[in-house]
Amino acid sequence: MAITEPVVIAGAGPVGCTAALRLAQAGIPVILLEALDDLPETLRASTFHPPSMDMLDELGMAKPLIEQGLICQKYQYRDRRTGEIAEFDLSVLEGDTRHPYRLQAEQWKYTRLVWNELQAKYSNVATCLFNHAIKGVWQTADGLEILVSDHGEEKVLRGSFLIGADGADSAVRKAAAIRFEGFTYPEKFLVASTPFPLEEKFERLALVNYVSDPEEWLVLLRTPTLWRVLIPTDPAIENDALWLSDQWIQDRLHHMAPHDEDYEIIHRSIYRVHQRVAVTYRRGRVLLAGDSAHINNPLGGMGMNGGIHDAWNLCDKLIQIHAGEPMDPLLDLYDRQRRGICVRFVQEHTKNNKALMESKDPEVQRKRQADFMRAANDHGLARAFLLKTSMIQSLREAALIV
Ligand SMILES: Cc1cc2nc3c(=O)[nH]c(=O)nc-3n(C[C@H](O)[C@H](O)[C@H](O)COP(=O)(O)OP(=O)(O)OC[C@H]3O[C@@H](n4cnc5c(N)ncnc54)[C@H](O)[C@@H]3O)c2cc1C
Secondary structure, three states: OOOOOOEEEEOOOHHHHHHHHHHHHOOOOEEEEOOOOOOOOOOOOOEEOHHHHHHHHHHOOHHHHHHOOEEEOEEEEEEOOOOOEEEEEHHHHOOOOOOOOEEEOOHHHHHHHHHHHHHHHOOOOEEEEOOEEEEEEEEOOOOEEEEEEEOOEEEEEEEOEEEEOOOOOOHHHHHOOOOEEEEEEEEEEEEEEEOOOHHHOOOOOOOEEEEEOOOOOEEEEEOOOOEEEEEEOOOOOOOHHHHOOHHHHHHHHHHHOOOOOOOOOOEEEEEEEEEEEEOOOEEOOEEEOHHHOEEOOOOOOOHHHHHHHHHHHHHHHHHHHHOOOOHHHHHHHHHHHHHHHHHHHHHHHHHHHHHHHHOOOHHHHHHHHHHHHHHHOOHHHHHHHHHHHOOHHHHHHHHHOO
16 A cells, blocks of 8 residues: 555654654655654763664765764773773674764754755655644544644644654553553663863773773763763662752762862753563554653663664565555564564663673672673674674564564
């Protein structure tokens, strides 16, 4: 069946934008609806993994994003106590990807590029609207009726499919009555950003660094303009004002890297972290992708990247349906492939990452670092490890699910 009525996409985050551009490039009509009055520029994801870069390349978006980002070819696992550094070099993936590196670039740069591309080149098939929030959806015999708030006024749109890419609090997921199962971590995470050149404080610092310590683990990430420091807070104390205070942040940063002045902090945020997966990614013609379908802790940078991979897989299926393939088997396959991989791989990997980094047991920490040091220095082990952490393996495994 050729898709003649538009595919409606809720949310212009990285996942909704990827889906909109991919479908528009295939000549499928799309309506991309964003609830806010502009694209959010909050600092969230800042790592694009190699297979995501391969996908962006096919969309024509890799080059302009690379121009605004930093190529991170090596990243590190550091042991704060012993000073040991296990450094993984992504160039061992040269035969596996066209982009054997992580690109450090803020996710809003990507959404801005895609939104502009849709307006500039695909306005014949793509309509992009701000101040449009999805409120509800009904399935009809041959499509969908979608209730939308347009600048506060309610109206109904017809669509062939609805992609809920409207984030963790998804109105689409709720309207389709899909449960979001999992758990919430007791502690919140703080992210503080400083323009201070932290590389001056550490020997051989990479652009991405996971630092373990039985007392306080942390992640140090470079964006083109800032260093971002991710630190867990004490779950026993529910006091955001304390965690966001100058005093606490300065104490943590000085504990990490002593300095004779206050660090300049130009952005700080505190957030809850969950591990949750929707019980299904499909209800009829309503499909979930990205954070609306799954959320996980940020250790490993798999949230946005996994969401981009969802959008890619789902759009492939819609393109095949547009070309005449039957709908139900393909959309069920999307659910099996992407949900299956999320549960088996992304959720497990991110939970294990956190458990290992925060372990208070010195023996666990010692073994973890020893394993990393061994793998980093052995070509075969390093490649196997990086195929997993860069999410290439999960895409290969998903493709085997029939
Ligand atoms: C501090 C932090 C660091 C992170 N770092 C990484 C990282 O390095 N790598 C990584 O892969 N992931 C990372 N993540 C996770 C990543 O940010 C998310 O996984 C990603 O933003 C999900 O994209 P999305 O498009 O699914 O949802 P979102 O980015 O949440 O976008 C959803 C969009 O939908 C809009 N919307 C909401 N409701 C409606 C509605 N009813 N109708 C229409 N529009 C609606 C919202 O305004 C928003 O624009 C990080 C997250 C945080 C908080």
